[in-house]
Amino acid sequence: MVLHALLAASLALTSLPASASTAVDCARVKCLALTFDDGPGPGTSALLDTLRKEGAKATFFLVGKRVEERPKVAKKALAQGHAIGNHTYSHASLPSRLDNEILDELKVTQELIGKATGQRPRMYRPPYGHTDDRVLGLAHQTDLAEVLWTGTTLDWSLRDAKKIEAAVLRLAKPNGVILLHDTVPATVKAMPKVLKELKKRGYTLVTVPTMLRGKGPTSGVSYFK
Numbered sequence: 001m002v003l004h005a006l007l008a009a010s011l012a013l014t015s016l017p018a019s020a021s022t023a024v025d026c027a028r029v030k031c032l033a034l035t036f037d038d039g040p041g042p043g044t045s046a047l048l049d050t051l052r053k054e055g056a057k058a059t060f061f062l063v064g065k066r067v068e069e070r071p072k073v074a075k076k077a078l079a080q081g082h083a084i085g086n087h088t089y090s091h092a093s094l095p096s097r098l099d100n101e102i103l104d105e106l107k108v109t110q111e112l113i114g115k116a117t118g119q120r121p122r123m124y125r126p127p128y129g130h131t132d133d134r135v136l137g138l139a140h141q142t143d144l145a146e147v148l149w150t151g152t153t154l155d156w157s158l159r160d161a162k163k164i165e166a167a168v169l170r171l172a173k174p175n176g177v178i179l180l181h182d183t184v185p186a187t188v189k190a191m192p193k194v195l196k197e198l199k200k201r202g203y204t205l206v207t208v209p210t211m212l213r214g215k216g217p218t219s220g221v222s223y224f225k
């Protein structure tokens, strides 16, 4: 009897998918993926609090050397149900680098994020969007999918919360992927209003893997070109 009960309890536990509480079907609802690159930075923790308050999920492409500085923020992002990706160790433009340099940029960051969060990313985003077939092949050797975007806010040059808000709302579209930076203070400042307005327009804010609906991310594939 006791064994039976234990078995039943363990089955109940293992049959619960990890994402059960956040399961969203983007074939049925209007999804949008906000992605934040270059962190974790000084404003990332506040941004995570804003996302939690609004019930929004996002994707963070982390820079390895910044994970070394703020490993706990990386862990907090994953713990709150956001997706984590690799954005190289030093924010290098990859196509001009040698194979072993590119592999180092990716692999060292995989290690650092794995150590900080307990989970290795399955996606990477090339800094500046600079990539080619060789870079994609080396990412595949590192078990990484490539994730680009459908709209870029240029928040780093706007540096104004109102302008960044307008850019996100202009670029938003069903199953869109918006590029932002959690290292830009005006972006963090803009998010409470942006999230409220997107919800008002009927968007559900999801991670990139949720948007791919179980069909990815697949290593060696480039998404949202």
Ligand SMILES: [Zn+2]
Pocket: 037, 038, 087, 091, 127, 128
């Ligand atoms: Zn970047």
